[in-house]
Amino acid sequence: MASPASKSPLEIHAHATSNLRFIRDTMERASTFTAVPGWGGVFMGLTALLASFICLYLPKEWWLSIWLTCGMIALGFGSLAIFEKARRNGAPLDSPGARKFALAFAPPLGVGAILTVALIHAGAYRLIPGALLLLYGISVLGGGAFSVRVIPIMGVCFIALGSVALFVPLLWGNILMGVGFGLLHIVFGAIIARRHGG
Amino acid sequence: MSNAARKLDPGIGRLEPAAAPAARSAPELDRLIHERVRLGIVSALAANESLTFNELKSLLQITDGNLSVHARKLEEASYLTCTKTFEGRLPRTEYRLTPKGRAEFEKYLAHMESIVAAMKSSMHPAD
DSSP, X not given: OOOGGGOOHHHHHHHHHHHHHHHHHHHHHHHOBOOOOHHHHHHHHHHHHHHHHHHHHSOGGGHHHHHHHHHHHHHHHHHHHHHHHHHHHTOOTTSHHHHHHHHHHHHHHHHHHHHHHHHHHTTOGGGHXXXXXXXXXXXHHXXXXXXXXXXXXXXXXXXXXXXXXXXXXXXXXXXXXXXXXXXXXXXXXXXXXXXXXX | OOHHHHHHOSSTTOSOGGGOGGGTTSXXXXXXXXXXXXXXXXXXXXXXXXXXXXXHHHHHTOOHHHHHHHHHHHHHTTSEXXXXXXXXXXXXXXXXXXXXXXXHHHHHHHHXXXXXXXXXXXXXXXX
């Protein structure tokens, strides 16, 4: 091994820079969940846009079934995309960051499911788009606290849309769901894919 | 070593501080943290309150033996504490950074940053 004393200032500088990068990467990987799917988000957005359009042309009674089917497909695909991205980037899914993300992300989704059933039961269909957008927004905002910084911003956008959706007729609720689950997923998915590796 | 290099290199290459008494005031490079695996362990623990053996292993992608050897060294220097408990029948080893370990880590960070800053200012003296 060459004596460290023989290193040029440039080498020492490069070494210090690489050390700092290593420290930052390690701290980030140790504390945050980075396997959020970018392209997966774009695909989820496309299915939601499709659902929103289909709803406009089909009988009104089908509205909820169409959205719930779309939600299932998106949830399944999103999970697959997370596994795929984690595998590709070598980010373990049992890391503390991933666990915190899941613990923050899952409960509002569960509450959303219960609330949807209750609203259907009460015949309050008009409130469903707002409730779904709001609770998904809380999921994203909470999970995003343990992930890349753009995720909480997406959560806030969902909450804003959901707040509006609670006070408009069902037809507009459907359009706002298209804007939220469709456009927001596509826009933020593309940002994540570009900046955070897929 | 040139003067510029000496300015940039307050600790590297000085295994025996006594050999260079003139530079005693400059921060010493912490050899214990400087090694890659140990730097990884300390960095990961700095970002979390505690991490288990398995979490550290998969995070740093190193072998059991490698991790336990380096963690032991850090433990011997009281940079971290190691608690062993049982979860059912499975042993569970948990690591935590001590206040001393955190202070040394911050010192090391400041040291690296000062090297980078010194280089920047020597390349752009007008800044």
